[in-house]
Amino acid sequence: MSAVAVNGWCPGALRPMLSGDGLVVRVRPHGGRLEAGQAAGIALLAARYGNGLIDVTSRANLQIRGVTDEAHRPLLEGLAQLGLLDSDPETEARRNILVTPFWNVGDDTCSLADELERALADSAPDLPAKFGFAIDDGKERALAAASADIRIERDRAGELIVRADGAKLGRSVRRGETERAVLALAEWFVASGGAKGGRGRMAAHIAAGAKLPEALRGDAEPAAVMATPHPGLYPHGAMVGVAFGQLPHSALDHLATCASALRMTPWRMILVEGMREMPDGADLITEADDPAQRVIACSGAPRCGGAHADTRALAAALAPHIAPDVRLHVSGCAKGCAHSGPAAITLVATPDGFDLVRGGSTRGTPALRGLSGAGLIKNPSVLMGGR
Ligand code: SF4
Structure with a gap:
């Protein structure tokens, strides 16, 4: 192993996390915004030093996946050149700031x-x-x-x-x-x-x-809450979704050519600043009612060594059966990396099949246990309490 600190939680660039596909190197954009050059630079670094996949996280960060020990140092040098590297791991960890994209x-x-x-x-x-x-x-x-x-x-x-x-x-x-x-x-x-x-x-x-x-x-009542954003055009630009919160490097590179900057969001969507039409791209969600927006899934097997199932294949198969206002979370184990909070339906893979939790998180009490993925695809009404 390299001399870098490797932790089992909350990865950073300087303190990456080891996952099933190698080191996960988290990049925290300053102010939740990437200049186009920075976004293109991250895409290039992900292709050169990672496995080419980039996570868009619920903390509005990016994660370069599949980095080897040997590639970590040159990757850090590349991030420093882009102005995206903190001076030390403690400063990086504290800079845990979400910024409204609007x-x-x-x-x-x-x-x-x-x-x-x-x-x-x-x-x-x-x-x-x-x-x-x-x-x-x-x-x-x-x-x-x-x-x-x-x-x-x-x-x-x-x-x-x-x-x-x-x-x-x-x-x-x-x-x-x-x-x-x-x-x-x-x-x-x-x-x-x-x-x-x-x-x-x-x-x-x-x-x-x-x-x-x-x-x-204090005694001040906070302002009203806006409706959850969806892919589409906003006064500030084009909001595009990222299926399962993961992009190939080429898709990020493509977005970087569309505008002068990208604003990151905690909704696994990216706001392409100032864009007046939806960008094209096979890896992007551009329709508000795309079923892929209804499902959340972690990396799962074979991408994560801790996974008991291929979460994304199951989530993709079940997505068309999920009502537009319902969220399905499919997790490869109880850790719940993709979504720590509750969802209307949560499926947790175990060595004995899927546990189903309604209205809770991966650590909630299952209503059903030992479900097979094939059985759920055959009879998705089980998810909503049918037989
Ligand atoms: S939740 Fe998913 S990504 Fe996280 S450790 Fe479990 S299987 Fe791996």
Whole structure:
């Protein structure tokens, strides 16, 4: 093995994760945005040093897959040349920031992201690996359902607030004091015991009874939540879906030729900035009602060594039978890498067949056990409770 640190969770570029197809190297775009040159550069690096596949994650990051130990170092050098490498693994890990893709030039969004990045690099406390931040400062909240522990949002009157995830109300802040308010919340979380051996999350901490101090609490109601976005044209550009959250390098390279920049989202979709028509491409989802949008599946077999089944083949076969407003998650094991939260239907592969969980996550209690993939394809009504 190389001298790089290899961890079993939360991969970065400097601290990659070992998966069934090699090292997974995560790239965190600054402010959730890639210049076209950066996107093309990532596509080239994935082809040269990985197996050519790139994940689009629910944290709005990209992951270059199938990297060997020997290729990791030159890949890092390539990322550094693109301005996409942090100075050290700790700074990289803290830069866990989701940014709404629905911003306009002149909005506060980009500068808020930039200032928060610098504040976290300079003085953030030691936070759990999955602890994250959301900058969701549009008139409507786009990221309300996305995982984040501290949120910068707007209230009903359009003023900035900082809100702890799990708290109904947020604290009103002036433009210049936003990062300080975020850091104060993060420090309270750690000091009040929320970090719990490096695994705690804000909403669970508050649900367990932790009381925010008066100075951090606030009484501002956050703005309304916007409907979940779908592939299609938006005032900010063309939103394209990525089936199973994974692209061949050629598809990312193609998108890089369509616009000056790409904005990453937590919905396994990419906003092609400023584009006024949907891009073509066999590997892209461009129709809002494409059945592939209804299913989530992790890498599965044979791509992941921990998988008990070929998740994507089953998800693709079942997708046309899933109602448009229902989400099916097919996971190759209980780890749930592709989706940590609940879904209407979750299938978890085990050595004895699939467990079926309704309205829960991969760790939920199964309603049915030992289902065969072939049987589900033959009789998909079982998924919805039929016989
Ligand atoms: S959830 Fe899927 S990708 Fe993650 S370890 Fe299990 S089989 Fe592998």
